[in-house]
Amino acid sequence: MLSFDNRLLNELPGDPIQGPQLRQVHGALWSRVDATPVSAPRMLAWSPEMATTLGLTAADMQSDAMLQALSGNGLLPGMQHYATCYGGHQFGNWAGQLGDGRAIFLGETVNAAGERWELQLKGAGATPYSRRADGRAVLRSSLREFLCSEAMFHLGIPTTRALSLVATGDSVIRDMFYDGHPEREPGAIVCRVAPSFIRFGHFELPASRADIDLLRRLTEFTMQRDFANMAFPADMPLHERVPIWFGEICRRTALLMAEWMRVGFVHGVMNTDNMSILGLTIDYGPYGWIDNFDPGWTPNTTDASGRRYCFGRQPDIARWNLERLAEALALLLPEPAPLVESLGMFDSTYGQAWSQGLAAKFGLRDWQDDDAALMSEIFELMTRAEVDMTMFFRLLGDMDMQAPKAEALRAAFYREELWEDFHPPLYSWLQRYGERLKRDNLSQEARQTAMHKVNPRFVLRNYLAQQAIDQATEGDTSMLQQLFSAMRQPYDDLPQHAALYALRPDWARQKAGCSMLSCSS
Template identity: 60%
Template sequence: MPRRFESTLMQMLPGDPEHGAHRRQVLGAVWSHAPPSPVASPRMLAWSTDMASTLGLSADDMRSDAMLAALSGNALLTGMAPHAANYGGHQFGHWAGQLGDGRAISLGELVNQDGERWELQLKGAGLTPYSRTADGRAVLRSSIREFLCSEAMHHLGVPTTRALSLVATGEQVVRDMFYDGHPEAEPGAIVCRVAPSFLRFGSFELPASRGDIDLLRLLADVCILRDFPELLAHPGASFGQLRQDGVFDENLYATWFSQVCERTAAMVAHWMRVGFVHGVMNTDNMSILGLTIDYGPYGWIDDYDPDWTPNTTDAQGRRYRFGWQPRVAHWNLSRLAQALSPLFASVEPLQAGLDAYVAAYDRAERGNIVNKLGLADYREDDAELMQALQGLLHEGEVDMTLWFRGLADLDVRSPGLEAVDAAFYDEAKRRACGEALAGWMQRYAARLRDDPLPARERRARMDAANPKYVLRNYLAQQAIDRAHEGDISGVTELMEVMRRPYDEQPGREAFAARRPDWAKDRAGCSMLSCSS
């Protein structure tokens, strides 16, 4: 069993001198000591074979008592140094001050057989100094959702944090799911999530808000050294020597910020491609690496609706609705730019980074159009073609995933709606917009007849961009319901399906069906709270 653990942040960045989980403002520090709280009766429910393999962990490793103890917070493996990160953030557009890891505890960085560095973090492992009035625990339903979605997104090709394991704690956790005054005891669980780094925009916002520019600069330097080493051209030099030589200068910071902007653009463009809605795009939930992070009240678009959000907390303002995700990401990057501004003599390099986001997102969106529609290349009027389609999908209450997957079956010589029959939720709305959709099909078929891409290549391109299987909210809820009854097989089966989202998978067609009527307004299948 690999046991080489390191902890770069703890070694290179200042920590909180106080110990204990009591609530406090932590000044001048990036992390606090945070030992996990032991649980009564841990049980391994599931693990990701793909993530385990990447970490160099075998099935025997994952079944071992030592690994169960480590992944439940009951013991530490050699080299683990548990801590919680200190950061702030803008929540729903407003500065919230210090936030930090309230129910996430990092165990350290496992260095695998290829020299890759992966930080392991237990979510739901107990109190930290940043738990505020909460208990630091997580319930089974939210843990299943994060476990499944982390791996599903990876296999969809979306930049994301990963998940290693799902452990039941054997304890009950009290939650008021919809904040309506009706708390209930639910089974507790812990997810081990994995990423090269869990630094986020809010990590930089907090020292900047406090005027701690020395800490801000040090954090930026360590982040570049650890997480963006390709930006450095000084192999073998120590961190101290690099800083002494002035390598970390304004030009490097500008290049780094542009990288963050471009990675963020790529991530959000993938969200839009597959119909994913994050649900709570606060700056403390934005990864500095451009990874999808903190799976809470997320959801997948069923019927295409740019105004839909899965988050009950956002039901009125809909700040984080599907169609606004690209502009919210830009706003969040603007907050990061503001935080980093003390490292620059002028705003021009930061504005250049924000401009790089816009350009990168536009490129990625053009790529989405080309790939989702199966085109050889992009033409200027293709954007209007896609926009016209999206308007009709919204008007006709059409399933986004099923429409685009079915579109590959279109008969270009005799285009009709037969290929997308399964995508309609409401027959009356289908009839109302049927003529307009048929007209769009004629226009699309004409575009294809004028396109040089051979039919077989077109089909392959579309099938690689338009998944057949996504983690629809009702599918996750069905697996949660079964798990609450003691049957974890729904989770493992769903995980297996989501490992190959672009393949046909004969016999598993039920996992590709449109949302059933019973799930349209059911809790867990439509709207979720931040405790979900």
């Protein structure tokens, strides 16, 4: 079924103490801790694509043994429960030891193709890093993570994956808005899957403690296991390898940011402990997709005042986080200059990837110097006119640019009065856009095809996820299954999913779960 080798446990030092009791863990990268059993596990959904990648059949996924393992009630042969230790900067401030507070690993499996995958259960109970919490997860957050992990994969964006969503049969007490009104909610567990769950914070914590030996061992391990494709000369010393390796992390992170910006995705909590060393989207909390275009929008209620993690700041925050990682890795080098130089990889990669992404979104053959002004103008107009980002680009791709009409974009406006105000400048912009397209000499069909490959028809809007949560809470998973179907073909226009392509309705503008969310979401 699954073949485990659990290299992290075997090659990196562990905590000598077992169990979930809270403690500061020094000199170790992981702690053994058992998942807390649940009363009545029930499979709500699972990903056929992820199961196939792991070498699992439908029969495997529907077996009782698998259900017990994916709920934390049992272990398959080779599985081991543990949690890892890391720190991080949260909202720009050093938070000290954090760790897997509600994630418990099942181990590392290697599939028939030789691909390594780490499996972990999110919401499986308390660990030494739970910080006085119960280590559980509620249905609403688990359903959102399950759907978004797989939605991002099908959009073509680097991401951790989700194998399964299991209802626990137990209730969890949560104060959703941190306003002193906790309520009982149904519990659930997501099985998350990734080639590696190592984060920036795994390196920051030993660096903060001046534990150079542990930092060195973790760095060597990560290079060998997770970056095996980087062929370093056998005799190259670590201090020479680190800047090259860090440059690759910068490159991957830059590409990820360009992809988020391309589809209008906002992570919401870009703390350094939520940054993947592999450049994957990781930790789906109060995320969201831009509805009406607004670079200052954040889905996170905790971030509402400062907007540190708003849509438009994501590339800058990613670079800031890389600087913090560089500070940690600098302890392994005689001097930090090579790491500073490697940071330039982020700047150059992001600049090129974003320019290419914009050219693709607008159906241009390539990016030219004078395109920036044209794009800035339309983005400013979209912001002022509250134009839906996803709808706008799909309609723009469908438009006959031989005879452009602003009316063809009317459906992307949320407010009629803003349409009345802004359709004249929109028409003027379309004329200039049409002239720009003539330089490329692409046919209407070729331009439409190219634009539809990069501008999704479907994104997992928060109000849709909330509807699925509301129904699933009542025992109805039909909306969950409908969303799961639509998000697996996000660039296709499918009549059976037409209702899911609509603009955010007015009732969802301020409704809890449909606009901004808390970190417990």
